[in-house]
Amino acid sequence: MYKIKFIFTCLTLFIACVVSGQAKKPTLMVVPSDAWCIQHGYVQSFDDQGTEVEVPDYKRAFQNNPEVLQVISQINGMMAERGFPLKNMESAIKTLQSNSAEDMLRQSKSGGGIIESPIDALKKAAKADIIIQLTWTINNVGPKKSVNFNLQGLDAYTDKQIATATGTGAPSFSAAVPVLLSEAVISHMDNFTSSLQDYFDDMFENGREIIVRIQTWDNWEGDLEQNYGGGDELGYVIESWIRDHSVKGRFNTTDFTENMMLFEQVRIPLFDASNHAIDARRYLRDLSRYLSAAPFNIPNKLVMKGLGRATIILGSK
Amino acid sequence: MRKSAILVFLFSICFATVKVQAQWKKNKALADTKIWRYDIECAGLGKQGSKLVKVWSYSKNPKHAIASAMRNAVHGIIFKGYAGGGQGCTAFKPLVRDPAAESQHQAFFDAFFAEGGEYLKYVSSATDGQIAAEDRLKVSKREYKIGAIVTVMTDLLRKRLEKEGIVRALNAGF
Numbered sequence: 476m477y478k479i480k481f482i483f484t485c486l487t488l489f490i491a492c493v494v495s496g497q498a499k500k501p502t503l504m505v506v507p508s509d510a511w512c513i514q515h516g517y518v519q520s521f522d523d524q525g526t527e528v529e530v531p532d533y534k535r536a537f538q539n540n541p542e543v544l545q546v547i548s549q550i551n552g553m554m555a556e557r558g559f560p561l562k563n564m565e566s567a568i569k570t571l572q573s574n575s576a577e578d579m580l581r582q583s584k585s586g587g588g589i590i591e592s593p594i595d596a597l598k599k600a601a602k603a604d605i606i607i608q609l610t611w612t613i614n615n616v617g618p619k620k621s622v623n624f625n626l627q628g629l630d631a632y633t634d635k636q637i638a639t640a641t642g643t644g645a646p647s648f649s650a651a652v653p654v655l656l657s658e659a660v661i662s663h664m665d666n667f668t669s670s671l672q673d674y675f676d677d678m679f680e681n682g683r684e685i686i687v688r689i690q691t692w693d694n695w696e697g698d699l700e701q702n703y704g705g706g707d708e709l710g711y712v713i714e715s716w717i718r719d720h721s722v723k724g725r726f727n728t729t730d731f732t733e734n735m736m737l738f739e740q741v742r743i744p745l746f747d748a749s750n751h752a753i754d755a756r757r758y759l760r761d762l763s764r765y766l767s768a769a770p771f772n773i774p775n776k777l778v779m780k781g782l783g784r785a786t787i788i789l790g791s792k
Numbered sequence: 793m794r795k796s797a798i799l800v801f802l803f804s805i806c807f808a809t810v811k812v813q814a815q816w817k818k819n820k821a822l823a824d825t826k827i828w829r830y831d832i833e834c835a836g837l838g839k840q841g842s843k844l845v846k847v848w849s850y851s852k853n854p855k856h857a858i859a860s861a862m863r864n865a866v867h868g869i870i871f872k873g874y875a876g877g878g879q880g881c882t883a884f885k886p887l888v889r890d891p892a893a894e895s896q897h898q899a900f901f902d903a904f905f906a907e908g909g910e911y912l913k914y915v916s917s918a919t920d921g922q923i924a925a926e927d928r929l930k931v932s933k934r935e936y937k938i939g940a941i942v943t944v945m946t947d948l949l950r951k952r953l954e955k956e957g958i959v960r961a962l963n964a965g966f
Contacts (some may be wrong), residue, residue: 500966553840556947558963645837645880661840662882665946669885672962679965 498679498745499752499782501604503554503628504562505547507536508610515540533601537565545653546609549660550626557668567601575599604782606631607638607667611656619646624659626667628674632686632755632783633739637674640667682722682742685755688786689713689736695790697773698733704770710736712771716762717741755785763787830860832868834881835918841947843869843884844918846927846939854936858923861940866911869944870953887950887959897958914949915942 512518512531517540519532536543544565551561578589610625621644628638640663644655678684689710691698699710706712710731718724722742730737743758756779763777766789776788831848838844847865851857868874871894873886888894894901904910918941927939953959 498965500963556841558961640882642876642882645878658837658880662837662880665884666882668962672960675962675965676960 497752498683499754501782502562503559503605503607504564504567504601504603505550505607505609506564507531507533507543508608508625508627511543511610512536514612533564534568537568542653542656543609546611546656546660549657550607550609550664553660553664554668561607562601562603564601571599571601602631602781604631605629605637611659613652613655614643614646616646618648620648620650620652620655621646622652622655622659624656624663626663628667628671630684630783632781633684635684638667638670640664640670679745681725682744683754683783685741685743685758685783685785687717687726687736687738687741687755687759688784689738690786690788691734692788692790697790699731699736699789700733706770709771709773713762713766714738716765720758720761754782755779759785759787828864828867828871830864830868832865832872832874834874834877834879834884835941836879836881838943842943842945844941844943845869845874846941848937848939850931850935850937852934852936854928854938857936857938858940861938862915862917862942863905863911865940865942865944866915866949867905869946869949887946887953893958897956900956900958910952914945914952916945917941918943 507517509531512533513529515536517532517536518529520527520529522528547564551563554561578591581589606629608627608629610627612623614621614623623643625641626639627636627641629635630637642659642663644659644662647655650658689699697709699713700708702708703712707715710733713736714728714731717726717738720743722744725740725742726738727740728736729739743753743755745752747753747757756777759777763775765771766773766775766787773789774791776792777785778788779785829850833846833848834844835846836844845865845868847861847868849857849860849864851860868886869884870887873884876883890896923938923940929937929939931937950959954961954964
């Protein structure tokens with residue numbers, strides 16, 4: 476019995492060691508850029524209070540343009556070879572649609588349906604932590620053709636461009652467009668993965684960069700300029716907490732009013748004290764608990780958006 | 793009996809001399825290019841996972857420069873990289889970014905770049921060893937600069953270096 480217990484303990488410790496120590500892996504997805512979609516006519520237009528708005532119609536682009544599939548497939552293949560398989564946008568859109576259909580039809584034995592708030596419905600979109608935005612244009616100079624290729628890696632939370640590869644391929648008289656596109660992907664992917672590697676190296680050294688928002692419910696009686704327990708104003712208390720809990724104290728207070736605060740470029744550690752990987756939500760949970768406890772006693776709601784963005788709304792759950 | 797013994801003896805001496813001379817030539821070729829004096833440039837678009845490069849090697853003997861081209865090409869891909877250029881070439885950053893990595897892993901690289909070393913697995917000649925006339929330059933009275941086009945299997949090479957812990961993999965730490 477003692478032996479079994481010992482083996483079990485060793486096994487648990489081993490699994491704990493293997494599982495912890497790995498940062499949360501961001502998801503990547505290749506998305507055709509708005510410019511490309513508009514240029515090729517894959518858009519949906521609607522009237523927004525008198526202004527005509529065009530939004531990309533990705534589904535139609537995937538169904539009608541074999542070139543975009545070829546390029547995305549080639550990029551996916553090359554990233555998978557680097558141990559970073561990408562989320563396939565076309566599949567993600569299909570899965571969302573089939574999930575929606577299933578959720579609408581699903582019923583419990585007691586007749587209940589799946590509950591979905593408007594926010595839940597809004598959040599049902601194909602998303603990734605890093606969007607690889609893809610644009611290309613074909614240049615025609617006389618009989619010569621060349622491809623202008625642009626690949627941008629965008630952090631979905633900070634909106635920063637974290638990786639890039641762009642350039643124009645060699646002009647050709649005879650090569651078909653798919654061949655030119657294939658050559659463009661081959662020649663640019665190394666530079667792209669190289670800049671992505673720089674971003675990851677920086678993340679491991681200086682922490683993950685996130686966005687933190689503090690908001691207040693309109694029925695809350697307090698505000699961020701209020702003093703609690705004879706201390707500093709609540710806004711400064713929150714700012715000090717962020718400073719003390721960010722890597723090397725790195726953050727920017729972008730906006731600060733009595734109702735809201737916005738912190739950008741907040742560098743959070745990749746692991747907590749028990750060496751478990753954390754994201755923006757896990758990081759802010761401690762602030763949420765801190766504000767819920769005395770002397771503040773402020774009930775609050777913590778909402779998240781992927782790995783890199785979280786909001787605390789003060790005043791109620 | 794005595795005659796045949798003398799013949800065997802003479803034959804052995806000849807064989808040993810040829811072998812020693814061959815080894816001396818190899819060592820001389822290595823010594824000629826030991827300081828990694830070469831230039832590397834993109835020579836076009838290679839297949840997926842590989843790079844087509846032209847390596848300009850310097851040596852007193854053109855044959856040594858040709859022999860060193862492959863070794864220099866692999867070294868260039870690992871430590872130098874190259875700027876972009878014509879023929880659809882884009883700039884390529886070296887696989888190893890840390891300048892100190894070569895000395896830190898000296899034992900590995902010494903064995904890797906040794907005569908007949910592992911580097912040969914990751915490089916092949918793109919022109920069957922033929923050197924174009926314009927790529928055979930005499931740069932001084934006693935020195936040649938020889939340009940050879942070779943293909944370096946960069947993906948395989950990178951994986952090998954990742955396995956050795958010299959290069960960090962893209963998914964390392966996740």
